[in-house]
Amino acid sequence: xxxxxxxxxxxxxxxxxxxxxxxxxxxxxxxxxxxxxxxxxxxxxxxxxxxxxxxxxxxxxxxxxxxxxxxxxxxxxxxxxxxxxxxxxxxxxxxxxxxxxxxxxxxxxxxxxxxxxxxxxxxxxxxxxxxxxxxxxxxxxxxxxxxxxxxxxxxxxxxxxxxxxxxxxxxxxxxxxxxxxxxxxxxxxxxxxxxxxxxxxxxxxxxxxxxxxxxxxxxxxxxxxxxxxxxxxxxxxxxxxxxxxxxxxxxxxxxxxxxxxxxxxxxxxxxxxxxxxxxxxxxxxxxxxxxxxxxxxxxxxxxxxxxxxxxxxxxxxxxxxxxxxxxxxxxxxxxxxxxxxxxxxxxxxxxxxxxxxxxxxxxxxxxxxxxxxxxxxxxxxxxxxxxxxxxxxxxxxxxxxxxxxxxxxxxxxxxxxxxxxxxxxxxxxxxxxxxxxxxxxxxxxxxxxxxxxxxxxxxxxxxxxxxxxxxxxxxxxxxxxxxxxxxxxxxxxxxxxxxxxxxxxxxxxxxxxxxxxxxxxxxxxxxxxxxxxxxxxxxxxxxxxxxxxxxxxxxxxxxx
Numbered sequence: 001x002x003x004x005x006x007x008x009x010x011x012x013x014x015x016x017x018x019x020x021x022x023x024x025x026x027x028x029x030x031x032x033x034x035x036x037x038x039x040x041x042x043x044x045x046x047x048x049x050x051x052x053x054x055x056x057x058x059x060x061x062x063x064x065x066x067x068x069x070x071x072x073x074x075x076x077x078x079x080x081x082x083x084x085x086x087x088x089x090x091x092x093x094x095x096x097x098x099x100x101x102x103x104x105x106x107x108x109x110x111x112x113x114x115x116x117x118x119x120x121x122x123x124x125x126x127x128x129x130x131x132x133x134x135x136x137x138x139x140x141x142x143x144x145x146x147x148x149x150x151x152x153x154x155x156x157x158x159x160x161x162x163x164x165x166x167x168x169x170x171x172x173x174x175x176x177x178x179x180x181x182x183x184x185x186x187x188x189x190x191x192x193x194x195x196x197x198x199x200x201x202x203x204x205x206x207x208x209x210x211x212x213x214x215x216x217x218x219x220x221x222x223x224x225x226x227x228x229x230x231x232x233x234x235x236x237x238x239x240x241x242x243x244x245x246x247x248x249x250x251x252x253x254x255x256x257x258x259x260x261x262x263x264x265x266x267x268x269x270x271x272x273x274x275x276x277x278x279x280x281x282x283x284x285x286x287x288x289x290x291x292x293x294x295x296x297x298x299x300x301x302x303x304x305x306x307x308x309x310x311x312x313x314x315x316x317x318x319x320x321x322x323x324x325x326x327x328x329x330x331x332x333x334x335x336x337x338x339x340x341x342x343x344x345x346x347x348x349x350x351x352x353x354x355x356x357x358x359x360x361x362x363x364x365x366x367x368x369x370x371x372x373x374x375x376x377x378x379x380x381x382x383x384x385x386x387x388x389x390x391x392x393x394x395x396x397x398x399x400x401x402x403x404x405x406x407x408x409x410x411x412x413x414x415x416x417x418x419x420x421x422x423x424x425x426x427x428x429x430x431x432x433x434x435x436x437x438x439x440x441x442x443x444x445x446x447x448x449x450x451x452x453x454x455x456x457x458x459x460x461x462x463x464x465x466x467x468x469x470x471x472x473x474x475x476x477x478x479x480x481x482x483x484x485x486x487x488x489x490x491x492x493x494x495x496x497x498x499x500x501x502x503x504x505x506x507x508x509x510x511x512x513x514x515x516x517x518x519x520x521x522x523x524x525x526x527x528x529x530x531x532x533x534x535x536x537x538x539x540x541x542x543x544x545x546x547x548x549x550x551x552x553x554x555x556x557x558x559x560x
Contacts, residue, residue, distance in 0.1 A: 079162065083169040090169075090176035102175070105348070107503045109187040109338050110168040112331040113194070115510055117160040119328070122518040124153035129522065132460040132467070135529050141317040146208045156206075164190070175348055184347040187338065219314075220322045220376050313387050316528060319380050323524075325373040326400075327517040330510045336369040337361075367411040374403040392447070399439050405432040406492060433492040441488050444520065445481065450527040457526040480519060487516040 063071075094102050127150035130137040138147055148156075167190045174183035197205055198214065325332075340359035341347050381397030384390070409429040413421050445451075455476050460467040470476055490509050 083165050087169045087172045090172040093176040104503050112334045113164045120157040124150045126521050134461050148209050322377045327513050329370045329373050333366050333369045362414040367407045370407045374400045402436040437488040441485050449523040457522050
């Protein structure tokens with residue numbers, strides 16, 4: 001029984017891997033070899049099992065994306081409920097006569113950032129629709145390859161949604177519990193953090209996108225730089241022109257300079273540009289040892305590039321962002337008042353009651369800040385007319401100029417006698433408000449939107465419920481036109497200082513204006529996309545015609 005041949009069963013754990021010969025041995029004669037071979041095969045089997053089970057155990061340790069998403073949503077709702085509960089309890093601790101003023105100041109500090117957060121969320125939806133419809137918004141806005149996608153925009157909006165209400169809840173809680181200095185520091189720290197993130201010079205927090213935003217804002221604020229319409233720079237340019245003319249005359253007499261041509265610059269910018277080039281040429285030609293002048297030459301190279309940058313024509317992204325800023329005029333006025341109170345140390349102080357104070361609700365700075373976005377857009381139109389000569393840009397400038405009397409006539413209520421306001425200024429304010437609303441609505445419908453291919457922006461590349469509901473539907477036409485007209489009328493309420501009594505109503509109207517601009521973005525980008533496609537088709541057709549003409553000429557010469 002013990003001396004015969006024994007064959008191991010097929011399910012034995014001591015078998016070799018499949019494909020090897022079966023293990024057959026004599027127990028009586030090969031006991032030592034059997035033990036060694038069993039140990040070796042068992043160790044190999046154990047190693048194979050470990051290596052095979054390692055990725056499975058790693059995958060089992062990682063939760064599914066759906067589970068993670070549900071957990072994040074649960075945490076978000078718990079956080080939101082906690083903020084609402086703490087904020088409500090904090091407000092209820094205040095006395096009834098101070099409760100409204102308490103909330104008014106809290107909304108004053110956090111209202112701008114809440115509206116900006118809403119705008120970022122809606123902008124992410126805009127980009128999502130563009131990506132689904134295969135609209136090359138990166139080409140339209142001249143973005144680089146590292147531009148933010150809708151997912152990254154939503155990630156930024158999520159963090160803003162968490163940080164801003166948390167800071168507001170901390171402000172309400174600390175003030176209601178008597179920690180006034182700590183409460184006053186909350187909005188200050190938040191504003192400082194926002195500024196630091198925007199200007200942070202290191203390559204984190206989407207540096208290229210932040211630089212693009214800041215550069216666009218700079219071009220919006222100063223659309224007429226190096227232009228004769230700017231009086232201070234005009235005097236400077238006149239002096240530079242006089243100096244440059246003498247320098248050019250000297251160089252021409254010495255045969256050091258021949259004819260040149262500068263494109264895409266206006267006259268004064270060209271003179272200044274050439275002055276920098278001439279100075280660089282003199283430094284390089286007059287001194288053999290260039291090591292001393294290298295730092296100066298490098299700075300002149302930077303100035304040269306900067307001058308070229310300043311003289312670029314107004315791009316689509318420039319006036320697109322400027323149009324969005326006009327919808328956020330209330331944000332700028334609240335920012336001005338918030339920063340003013342922080343500078344004058346009036347945060348969480350009795351200065352709430354002083355409407356006529358430096359930072360009060362009757363301050364003369366409010367209408368000036370409200371009108372700034374419209375002035376920026378007005379000067380952009382003038383610059384466009386100077387560059388292109390199109391008369392429609394003057395009509396567009398007239399549209400933005402109609403916002404100025406609405407803002408300033410409304411602000412006069414607090415600075416004139418009541419009878420004079422009722423009998424003279426209020427009728428003027430009503431007329432100017434109606435004129436601006438109708439003019440702006442007409443311009444949206446006839447100029448900014450392309451009705452020949454309306455809603456093509458909602459034609460997604462893949463089947464989707466939103467594309468099914470919006471693409472080619474007639475109700476979209478009526479909804480967009482009706483809501484745009486109604487919300488244009490609400491614009492008058494938003495910009496009129498004498499109507500702003502309820503801070504919650506003002507916040508709701510400002511949010512509706514941002515929603516109107518969110519709708520406007522779809523069809524404005526659609527219009528620009530159609531224009532770019534038509535230009536591309538025309539260029540391609542002209543190129544094809546040129547190639548055909550060349551072929552015909554070659555064939556005719558061959559026949560001759």
